Amino acid sequence: MSSSTEFPTDETPAPTVPRGRRPGKADTRAEILAAADVAFAEDGYAEASLRGIAHRAGVDPALVHHYFDGKAALFVEVMGLPRDFREIRDEVDRAPGSRGSALVDRFLRYWDEEPREGRASSFHSFVQAVCSSDQAADSFKQFLVDRVWSQVARDPDDPEWLVRRSLIGSQLVGLGFQRYVLRLEPLVSAEPAEVARWVGPTIDRYMEGPLDTAPTTPDGSRRAGRPRRRVRRR
Amino acid sequence: MSSSTEFPTDETPAPTVPRGRRPGKADTRAEILAAADVAFAEDGYAEASLRGIAHRAGVDPALVHHYFDGKAALFVEVMGLPRDFREIRDEVDRAPGSRGSALVDRFLRYWDEEPREGRASSFHSFVQAVCSSDQAADSFKQFLVDRVWSQVARDPDDPEWLVRRSLIGSQLVGLGFQRYVLRLEPLVSAEPAEVARWVGPTIDRYMEGPLDTAPTTPDGSRRAGRPRRRVRRR
Structure with missing residues (x-):
């Protein structure tokens, strides 16, 4: 498999003088991403290894570690998820009608996009990875905490917000499941x-x-052994 | 692997006179189910075969076909899903408060149950199977159409009901995903x-x-090439 037709390597032109920590080798990064994408799709998240991905990309494994903070981070990267959710929050806030409708519309249009060539960046692949590997599920949770919720919440520690965000997430992921995994009408069309x-x-x-x-x-009792979660009334 | 300790075979006692189409061999059926459960869990839905399941159960493959209408039906059976949804509908209708709340409560209590011994009957297994195999997804859709929606709808062909059922399903499956697959708080506890x-x-x-x-x-236009679905206003 050669992805060099899509991503020309930066070894052909005369090498430039190293510029320190950020060598600007965007092509190498893209090569690794392309190799990881194939590896996750062919071997599954659990089986794919950073060493194997480096081998596919024809780079030293150390380079994979240079560009990506582990397999989970690489997986999230390959999924092609947006990095800046403040933009989406602002977009939703500016929508003329219901903010909820704006968010649903944005969510579906994002996943409706055809997966980019050679990329398993569909909702289906995402669910498959999260279902088949606890590590993938954990890395996606980390992504939600670090890159989504922290950016969109006015007060990320508000206990009521914890409930609200999980309910919003449940409705969105359920829509995605019906539309892209089960492919149930009328939600597909x-x-x-x-x-x-x-x-x-x-x-x-x-x-x-x-x-x-x-x-x-x-009497306000809950299941034994679980932390009690009170939510402020509005 | 021997499941005969849990499911005593009916070959030990003296065979009774055959009674026609329903031989009443509940134990053989249970043996096949137990074997299918292990096969789906170990090999995955796509890899598991009826022949292999028959072999595991120590029965003739023809018996598997006698009891179950193909692999998809066997899969649904192994999942241990309820067979009669009219009961659930009546239960929800009789609930003192909100019917929606009664349905959510029933849904979560169902999946909260510990998986029966040796059975992969959790929501996680279900999602995993549906994600990894189009055939499993199709058989689950068929199950929804034949055994769920036809039983709970007052008018299963009402086009508005098609929208309503898919929205109800999206919220329930999303809750299950957050609680049992991603295991996100506070929905887990x-x-x-x-x-x-x-x-x-x-x-x-x-x-x-x-x-x-x-x-x-x-102008009411839709995506080209897709059937146009109008929904009655209430």
Whole structure:
């Protein structure tokens, strides 16, 4: 397999003088990403190794570690997820109508995009990886905490926000599952804007509507051995 | 591997006179199910074969076909999903409060149950199978159509119901994904009744509340080549 037709290596032109920590070898990085993409798709997340990916890319394994902070980070990178969620938050905030509808529309349009050539960046691949490997699930959770929730929340430690974000996530991931994995009609054929109108009010309520957060039982008891989570009433 | 300690075979006692189409060999059926469960867990849905399952169970492959209508049906059977959803519908209808909350509570309590010994009947296994095999996804869709939606809908062909059922499904499967696959707090630790209060209003609206079902664009055009789905306004 040669990806050098797509990603010309930077070994052909005369090497430039090293410029310190950031050598600017964008092509090498792209080569590694392309190799990782094939490795994850062919071997599965659990079986793919950084050494094997380096071998595929024709680079020293140390270079993989130079560019990526481990296999989990590389996986998230290969998925092609957005890096800056503040942009998306601002976009959703600026939407003329319901913020919930704007978020649903944005979410579906993102995953509707055809996977880039040679890239397993579809929702299906994502779910498959997360299902088949605890490490992939953990790295995706870390991605959510570090790059998504910390950027979009006004107060990331607000206990009520913890509930709200998980409910928002549950509705979005469920939509993705019906549309891209089970491929159930009418959710497969519906336009993102249409689904957004159906589901927008749900997200709006999860974002800022009233949540019934009274204790579970009259005496407020919970399952033993689990931390008790109280949520502020609005 | 011997499952005969759990499921005594019916070959030990003197064979009874054959009674026609239903020989009443519940033990043989259980043996096949136990073998299928191990096969799906060890080999994955795609790799598991009816012949191999028959071999594991120590029965003639024809017997597997006698009891189960193909691999997909066997898979659904192994998942241990409920067979009669009218009961669940009636239960939800009789619930004193919100029907949506009753459904969420029922859904989570069902999947919260510990997987039966030696059975991969968890939500995680289900998602894994559906993700890794188009055939498993198709058989689950068939299960939904034949055994769930046809039993719970007042009018299964109502085009608006097609939208409503897929939205209800999206929220439930998303909750399951957060709770059992990604294992995201606070959805992991929350009691079913608590999640039911948060999510109940969503399901209530999907069941019978107003859905914005105006056409996607001012001229009502849709994506080319896809069937146009109009939904009645309420």
